[in-house]
Amino acid sequence: xFRTGLLVLGLLSTADxxxxxxxxxxxxxxxxxxxxxxxGLASLVLVISAWRGARKAIVGLIxxxxxxxxxxxxxxxxxxxxxxxIAAAAAVIGLxxxxxxxxxxxxxxxxx
Numbered sequence: 161x162f163r164t165g166l167l168v169l170g171l172l173s174t175a176d177x178x179x180x181x182x183x184x185x186x187x188x189x190x191x192x193x194x195x196x197x198x199x200g201l202a203s204l205v206l207v208i209s210a211w212r213g214a215r216k217a218i219v220g221l222i223x224x225x226x227x228x229x230x231x232x233x234x235x236x237x238x239x240x241x242x243x244x245x246i247a248a249a250a251a252v253i254g255l256x257x258x259x260x261x262x263x264x265x266x267x268x269x270x271x272x
Contacts, residue, residue, distance in 0.1 A: 162266025163211065168259030169225055170207040172252060176200025176228055187245045192231060199228045210263070218267055222260045229256040 177200035179193040188196070203224045209217035235241050235249035 161262050165259045165262025165264075165266055166207050166211055168255055168262065169221060170204065172225060172228070172255055172259065173200040173203035173207060175252075177204065187242055188235075196228060196231060199224050199231075203228070215267065218263060222263065225256045225260060229253045 176196040179188070179196045179200070180190065183190060183193045203221055206217040206221035206224065210221055229252055232249035232252045235246050
């Protein structure tokens, strides 16, 4: 479970890292895409650290992924956001919750 959660969070982090290359500058705005890329890069570093056994990296990883998911929330409230962008935002939020839960559940199982 732990490594599955790390894989999910790692894939989300990689997607964030690639976002500036995929955006048209409108949805999401380039500033948001660059912030997401920075969060993705930092998250990938923490995913690698957690994979190698650094349990302290887990808290930072989950915080960064939560910030990334929170950055997707405006897609639900801003007018004129395309439907695919709203679907992507929903997927990011849902996968962040699933990945974080798997990492935390796996961490608790290892701690016992």
